[in-house]
Amino acid sequence: MSAGAPPPSLSPSAGGDLAVAVPPPSVDDARLASRERWRLLWHSKTFIAGVVIVGFWILCAIFGKAIAPKDPFAADPLNSLVSPGSAYWFGTDRLGRDVFSRVIVGARDILIVAPLATLLGTVLGTALGLITGYFRGAVDDVLSRIIDAFLAVPVVIIALLAIVALGPSKVALIIVIGVVFAPIIARTVRAAVLSERELEYVSAARLRNERTPYILFAEILPNVMGPVLVEFTVRLGYAVFTVATLSFLGFGIQPPAPDWGLQVFEHFGLISGGYWWPVLFPAAAIASLVIGVNLLADGLTQAFER
Amino acid sequence: MTVQSPPIAPPALDLEDVEVAYRVRGIWRPVLRGVSFTIADGESYGLVGESGCGKSTAAFAIVRYLPRNGRVMKGSIAVAGEDLLAMSEEAVRQMRINRVSMVYQNPGGALNPTIRIGDQVAEVFAIAGASASEAQDRARQMLAKVQISDPGRVMRRYAHQLSGGMQQRVVIAMALAKDPTLLILDEPTTGLDATVEAEVLDLVAALRRELGTTVLFISHNLDVIAQMCDRVGVLYAGRIVEEGPVRSVFDNPRHPYSVGLLRCLPRGGVRKDRQRLDTIPGFLPQLGADLPACVFVDRCGLAQDVCSAREPDFHDLGDGHRSRCHFFEQAQTLPRSAPAAGVAAPQNGGEPVIRTEHMNKTFRQEGQEIRAVDDISLVLGRGETLGLVGESGSGKTTLARALLGLTPADQGSIVELEGRQLAGPIAKRGQEDVRALQIVFQNPDAALNRRFSVHRILARALAKLRGDRGRERETHLRELAHSVRFDVRLINSRPAQLSGGLKQRVAIARAFAGEPRVVVCDEPTSALDVSVQAAILNLLVELQAEKGVSYLFISHDLAVVRYLADRIAVLYLGRLMELGGAETVFGSPHHPYTEALLSSVPQADGESRPRIRLHGEIPSHADPPSGCVFHTRCPRFIGDVCVNEEPSLKEVEPGHFWRCHHSIDALREMQRTAPPERDPERAPEPAAEAEPLPPPAADPQPGGAS
Numbered sequence A: 001m002s003a004g005a006p007p008p009s010l011s012p013s014a015g016g017d018l019a020v021a022v023p024p025p026s027v028d029d030a031r032l033a034s035r036e037r038w039r040l041l042w043h044s045k046t047f048i049a050g051v052v053i054v055g056f057w058i059l060c061a062i063f064g065k066a067i068a069p070k071d072p073f074a075a076d077p078l079n080s081l082v083s084p085g086s087a088y089w090f091g092t093d094r095l096g097r098d099v100f101s102r103v104i105v106g107a108r109d110i111l112i113v114a115p116l117a118t119l120l121g122t123v124l125g126t127a128l129g130l131i132t133g134y135f136r137g138a139v140d141d142v143l144s145r146i147i148d149a150f151l152a153v154p155v156v157i158i159a160l161l162a163i164v165a166l167g168p169s170k171v172a173l174i175i176v177i178g179v180v181f182a183p184i185i186a187r188t189v190r191a192a193v194l195s196e197r198e199l200e201y202v203s204a205a206r207l208r209n210e211r212t213p214y215i216l217f218a219e220i221l222p223n224v225m226g227p228v229l230v231e232f233t234v235r236l237g238y239a240v241f242t243v244a245t246l247s248f249l250g251f252g253i254q255p256p257a258p259d260w261g262l263q264v265f266e267h268f269g270l271i272s273g274g275y276w277w278p279v280l281f282p283a284a285a286i287a288s289l290v291i292g293v294n295l296l297a298d299g300l301t302q303a304f305e306r
Numbered sequence B: 001m002t003v004q005s006p007p008i009a010p011p012a013l014d015l016e017d018v019e020v021a022y023r024v025r026g027i028w029r030p031v032l033r034g035v036s037f038t039i040a041d042g043e044s045y046g047l048v049g050e051s052g053c054g055k056s057t058a059a060f061a062i063v064r065y066l067p068r069n070g071r072v073m074k075g076s077i078a079v080a081g082e083d084l085l086a087m088s089e090e091a092v093r094q095m096r097i098n099r100v101s102m103v104y105q106n107p108g109g110a111l112n113p114t115i116r117i118g119d120q121v122a123e124v125f126a127i128a129g130a131s132a133s134e135a136q137d138r139a140r141q142m143l144a145k146v147q148i149s150d151p152g153r154v155m156r157r158y159a160h161q162l163s164g165g166m167q168q169r170v171v172i173a174m175a176l177a178k179d180p181t182l183l184i185l186d187e188p189t190t191g192l193d194a195t196v197e198a199e200v201l202d203l204v205a206a207l208r209r210e211l212g213t214t215v216l217f218i219s220h221n222l223d224v225i226a227q228m229c230d231r232v233g234v235l236y237a238g239r240i241v242e243e244g245p246v247r248s249v250f251d252n253p254r255h256p257y258s259v260g261l262l263r264c265l266p267r268g269g270v271r272k273d274r275q276r277l278d279t280i281p282g283f284l285p286q287l288g289a290d291l292p293a294c295v296f297v298d299r300c301g302l303a304q305d306v307c308s309a310r311e312p313d314f315h316d317l318g319d320g321h322r323s324r325c326h327f328f329e330q331a332q333t334l335p336r337s338a339p340a341a342g343v344a345a346p347q348n349g350g351e352p353v354i355r356t357e358h359m360n361k362t363f364r365q366e367g368q369e370i371r372a373v374d375d376i377s378l379v380l381g382r383g384e385t386l387g388l389v390g391e392s393g394s395g396k397t398t399l400a401r402a403l404l405g406l407t408p409a410d411q412g413s414i415v416e417l418e419g420r421q422l423a424g425p426i427a428k429r430g431q432e433d434v435r436a437l438q439i440v441f442q443n444p445d446a447a448l449n450r451r452f453s454v455h456r457i458l459a460r461a462l463a464k465l466r467g468d469r470g471r472e473r474e475t476h477l478r479e480l481a482h483s484v485r486f487d488v489r490l491i492n493s494r495p496a497q498l499s500g501g502l503k504q505r506v507a508i509a510r511a512f513a514g515e516p517r518v519v520v521c522d523e524p525t526s527a528l529d530v531s532v533q534a535a536i537l538n539l540l541v542e543l544q545a546e547k548g549v550s551y552l553f554i555s556h557d558l559a560v561v562r563y564l565a566d567r568i569a570v571l572y573l574g575r576l577m578e579l580g581g582a583e584t585v586f587g588s589p590h591h592p593y594t595e596a597l598l599s600s601v602p603q604a605d606g607e608s609r610p611r612i613r614l615h616g617e618i619p620s621h622a623d624p625p626s627g628c629v630f631h632t633r634c635p636r637f638i639g640d641v642c643v644n645e646e647p648s649l650k651e652v653e654p655g656h657f658w659r660c661h662h663s664i665d666a667l668r669e670m671q672r673t674a675p676p677e678r679d680p681e682r683a684p685e686p687a688a689e690a691e692p693l694p695p696p697a698a699d700p701q702p703g704g705a706s
Helices: A011-021 A027-042 A045-067 A099-135 A137-152 A155-166 A170-196 A200-206 A212-248 A260-273 A277-304 B055-062 B089-098 B117-127 B132-145 B151-155 B164-177 B194-211 B222-228 B246-251 B256-264 B305-309 B328-333 B396-404 B431-436 B454-466 B470-483 B500-512 B530-547 B558-564 B582-586 B592-599 B640-644 B664-670
Strands: B013-024 B027-039 B044-048 B070-079 B100-103 B182-186 B214-219 B231-236 B239-245 B352-365 B368-381 B385-389 B414-417 B437-440 B518-522 B550-554 B567-572 B575-581 B650-653 B656-658
Touching: A027 A045, A027 A277, A045 A099, A045 A277, A099 A137, A099 A170, A099 A212, A099 A260, A099 A277, A137 A170, A155 A170, A155 A212, A170 A212, A200 A212, A212 A260, A212 A277, A260 A277, B013 B055, B027 B044, B027 B055, B027 B070, B027 B231, B027 B239, B044 B055, B044 B222, B055 B070, B055 B182, B055 B214, B100 B164, B117 B132, B117 B151, B117 B164, B132 B151, B132 B164, B164 B194, B194 B222, B194 B592, B214 B222, B222 B246, B231 B246, B231 B256, B239 B246, B239 B256, B256 B328, B256 B530, B352 B396, B352 B550, B368 B396, B368 B550, B368 B575, B385 B396, B385 B558, B396 B437, B396 B518, B396 B550, B431 B437, B431 B454, B437 B500, B454 B470, B454 B500, B470 B500, B500 B530, B530 B550, B530 B558, B550 B558, B558 B582, B567 B582, B567 B592, B575 B582, B575 B592
Parallel strands: B044 B214, B044 B231, B100 B182, B182 B214, B385 B550, B385 B567, B437 B518, B518 B550
Antiparallel strands: B013 B027, B013 B070, B231 B239, B352 B368, B352 B414, B567 B575, B575 B656, B650 B656
């Protein structure tokens, strides 16, 4: 009598069939379901932590100048590279600018560029995903191979090439990151559309002779918004990181902006001299924002994929 | 373990006042409300009821496999005298290994897709302590026992390479491998074709005779329970309302719910013009609702004050037949909730609405041509219902989709609407043609956009099909909702907030929005409970009488087709095998394939006819059999002529066509008796798999592996 897994006749299907035992939703239950989803979200520690972190940086982005104790752009050569202390909480950089104030104010650029880039990528990617998923056949084959080719090359390399061609500006940054992200989002949306298009409400729409754009955007799109939303938050985390990376490489936001990636770029050579604060604090800011966004994404994923 | 076990032996299963609740949003909601029943050793007990009444919950409670939010709140469950609820986890595990087996509805989900069938079955023996080679041998014997003709070959296969019926045999083999004290079958044939269902039920019955296994059979299908069980318990809202020997309960029901349920079924050849189906008014009480008195009181036509004041006790009617009704003596006088009078069919006068001639539909798959619809010529008259029957894969749905223009028929097919050729694809059809042909799909959950309100769904259909705007559209929308008896107060609900029957009403309303000439009904009631099905069928009949619409009614449920259809077309492998008036096709003589289909239907009324079983699977469309395509499975196989010559569709009597080499007189004579089992030497070997593995061409491969 070996004590192995439970008998096969019970175990393999149990996961799927338990759903049968869960009582079917009634009129009340269905109405409560979406309310329930939000309630669940607000009870999720992950999601709340994300909201707190991201919320903090959004406040900094909006009211940065008012919160910052000093002028983030005021150079003070006499007080350059002062270590953190009571006068300068995060110390000063090589031009004597207050690092704390620059970190607070630096939230603005990244929080404009990253979400707009992600939004652009999500809109493009969703449209692409709807089209490839719905038509399949030749359209899908061609577009999907292009997407595959795009995905094969590292994002930063493509972005670098494009920025070099377009010249660095915030608009260029938004467009480039948006376009680079679109194929990735298109893949997720396509997968959702593939199963959605087989449902008979799509046939019913065709039997009313609806135009294809109506079927795609009015009938199918609302039903794939869950994955789209999740994908948006996940990509937002990557976008923050990509913006910071490009700035660090000198192709993103340009000086004298107090951008975090730029600050790290301007000072990382000084670390060996013991001047760690102008690098560490902006780097920590980048990390916290990425983590915050990812916590939000996790919370949403859990709530929507139940 | 025989039926004649000494009386001191404990019953195989004993449930005593079991209450099970699910915790939903922090509140415990009762699902089973004091269920008690006993299954004697070797007995077969049926649990019947509509969805949501707690059948599956009972099964899961018996194997202590409730979902995490479920709990047995009260009562006791004893398996062979042992208290299940007091057992340790390990003891429960041992019980599942050795004594209780369960077979689920979906065999595909119960088999591991990555393990070969042989190893999966052998695993059961290995867990019970057999050596590897011994386990393999016993697995082979077990598969042979469930009538798998070539166990060695099946053992090397994976689950997806077997058909549904074959998969379910394997699951049953695994369940019986340990010689269980109790076998629980939870809707074991619900997803299967009627012909396959018949085979699986025969198998279970034969195994029970041989092994004397005790069976708990759970089904929503009264006919299946009637065929398979000794005793039956009727479950409603988590309570057994009536219990007793199967024949006694079904022939002489003594609870208004059982009476109503049996009246909902189209039985004994009743037809739409003679009698409307009865329905059960109202809805199942909400989950966890407070039901202090009789659970059925809100829907019962016999209810009096006492029914909502006091919970009735079981009244003993002798022979173990018990009813939980204060008025069990009057139960059969339950007033009808739908008027009895049939609906006079509008006389069509033969004017054709749809006419097809030499209609073909060919799919190309991996360079191979698959003819899903082969040379079909049909006429559908005004106000007429044409029933389309056949096993899955016979081309019913493909035919319908080609008519609708969703997957257009091949070039050269003649498809006419009121004498004009219809364009193939829907996009090329004019507005009039688009609104003339509509469909009601099988599953309203998939057919209604779950993000849209009922109002938006219907308003859009009216706008697109009739060009309605503004006030006019609102007026028409209300009329439309009214015509399908949909409560206008629910018009702003989303589909998920509605019951299955209400959703299907919305889908029907949408199909009727453009005042169509023809509505295709693709299994419109097979996802619904019987009481809801009856109401929907009545509605379809009434709408037809009012609007003079024609139906193309696709169903695998022959009783439903017989009730509704004026004429019937029987399809096999994309070909029309028989066509004729409903009574002609159902009466004798019929085509051998129709004969087999009819014979596979279980009957609650216990009417006995010669039983014919179709063995093997439907042959592949890619490589149809030579001659008559049915010859590989035909119970009335003649010989070489069937193998070599394809019979033409001939008119054997006025209005009655079939495709068979037999003459009508020969079949009339033959069909008085059951056919002899086909000589295994001459009969082509029943295929073990759904498709022969090589060539894999017929298997659609998902394109674009990256």
